[in-house]
Amino acid sequence: MGNFLxxxxxxxxxxxGRIKIPEKFRIAxxxxxxxxxxxTSLTDESVQVYPLSVWEELSGVSGEGALHxxxxxxxxxxxxxxxxxxxxIDSKGRILINQTLREKAKLEDEVEVIxxxxxxxxxxxxxxxxxxxxxxxxxxxxxxxxxxxxxGKPK
Amino acid sequence: MGNFLxxxxxxxxxxxGRIKIPEKFRIAxxxxxxxxxxxTSLTDESVQVYPLSVWEELSGVSGEGALHxxxxxxxxxxxxxxxxxxxxIDSKGRILINQTLREKAKLEDEVEVIxxxxxxxxxxxxxxxxxxxxxxxxxxxxxxxxxxxxxGKPK
DNA sequence: AATTTCCCATTTTGTCCCGTTTTGTCCCAT
DNA sequence: ATGGGACAAAACGGGACAAAATGGGAAATT
Numbered sequence: 001m002g003n004f005l006x007x008x009x010x011x012x013x014x015x016x017g018r019i020k021i022p023e024k025f026r027i028a029x030x031x032x033x034x035x036x037x038x039x040t041s042l043t044d045e046s047v048q049v050y051p052l053s054v055w056e057e058l059s060g061v062s063g064e065g066a067l068h069x070x071x072x073x074x075x076x077x078x079x080x081x082x083x084x085x086x087x088x089i090d091s092k093g094r095i096l097i098n099q100t101l102r103e104k105a106k107l108e109d110e111v112e113v114i115x116x117x118x119x120x121x122x123x124x125x126x127x128x129x130x131x132x133x134x135x136x137x138x139x140x141x142x143x144x145x146x147x148x149x150x151x152g153k154p155k
Numbered sequence: 156m157g158n159f160l161x162x163x164x165x166x167x168x169x170x171x172g173r174i175k176i177p178e179k180f181r182i183a184x185x186x187x188x189x190x191x192x193x194x195t196s197l198t199d200e201s202v203q204v205y206p207l208s209v210w211e212e213l214s215g216v217s218g219e220g221a222l223h224x225x226x227x228x229x230x231x232x233x234x235x236x237x238x239x240x241x242x243x244i245d246s247k248g249r250i251l252i253n254q255t256l257r258e259k260a261k262l263e264d265e266v267e268v269i270x271x272x273x274x275x276x277x278x279x280x281x282x283x284x285x286x287x288x289x290x291x292x293x294x295x296x297x298x299x300x301x302x303x304x305x306x307g308k309p310k
Numbered sequence: 311a312a313t314t315t316c317c318c319a320t321t322t323t324g325t326c327c328c329g330t331t332t333t334g335t336c337c338c339a340t
Numbered sequence: 341a342t343g344g345g346a347c348a349a350a351a352c353g354g355g356a357c358a359a360a361a362t363g364g365g366a367a368a369t370t
Contacts, residue, residue: 004211014326114233116232117217132234144227
């Protein structure tokens with residue numbers, strides 16, 4: 001809760017398809033949420049890693065009432081759970097990214113781990129940088145952000 | 156909170172790509188927010204430096220509910236975190252500007268550090284002055300400013 | 311005197327590798 | 341069909357080494 005996951009690091013997959021979580025991220029994660037994570041893929045483009053407690057809170061909402069019957073919610077939950085699995089940070093600070101996730105997201109050798117406040121995303125480095133170059137933030141994007149994230153001074 | 160970052164200073168990058176933060180800025184920053192900063196680039200044109208607490212308040216909003224799944228928010232967060240990193244003002248008042256930020260924003264030798272109330276921006280001096288010349292404020296801009304800015308004063 | 315610059319030593323972090331364990335798969339005998 | 345044995349593949353754990361980040365002393369500059 002207190003710690004934000006910020007910035008990005010480039011790391012290598014080891015022979016077995018594991019990555020070492022960058023120290024800053026690992027410490028922040030373990031302090032706030034422990035060693036249990038949920039790893040999945042929203043689109044095959046990249047891999048998402050959530051602290052288990054954050055994921056439970058997010059996906060738990062879908063259990064309220066009959067929301068889980070809503071078609072888009074069903075579609076979403078079906079996908080993320082089909083692709084996903086629970087993983088634990090090992091004693092050396094590593095996690096395994098299973099084979100299908102690796103293949104779909106084209107993760108091999110060098111990958112980029114990005115902190116996104118409350119979760120991590122893992123990308124093929126070239127694909128990520130290509131995407132960012134091709135689609136830079138536009139004025140319309142900034143307008144939208146200013147609209148969506150306006151709560152500058154709640155307190 | 157009490158201190159505003161105002162004006163601009165020209166400073167030199169050291170061999171390792173570090174800058175010494177101008178004393179006035181450094182003191183204002185440390186008094187209000189401590190030594191932790193977040194450095195990133197919204198567009199490759201220049202580099203933004205936020206006090207960590209200011210950045211967390213801004214980006215923390217994206218962690219609320221499922222807002223971080225909104226496409227524009229994802230795009231924004233992905234970019235700023237890919238480019239960004241948390242840095243700490245060291246015992247000598249220095250911060251590191253990493254290589255990719257330096258390259259993209261063409262920062263070398265002498266750069267301009269500008270105070271923008273709650274954050275700093277770092278520019279290549281010539282590019283900055285060129286930009287200001289090429290894109291002066293228009294009447295339409297002033298209209299927009301007059302519309303938008305008064306809302307900032309709820310108290 | 312105070313600040314900047316240079317540079318080196320220490321510590322921290324990441325990488326590679328190998329041995330062990332677990333899991334999964336295939337095939338055969340009952 | 342089904343249980344089990346044997347083999348193969350994937351997962352896991354940890355040691356040793358390499359690379360990089362960090363911090364600060366001391367000379368140089370203002």
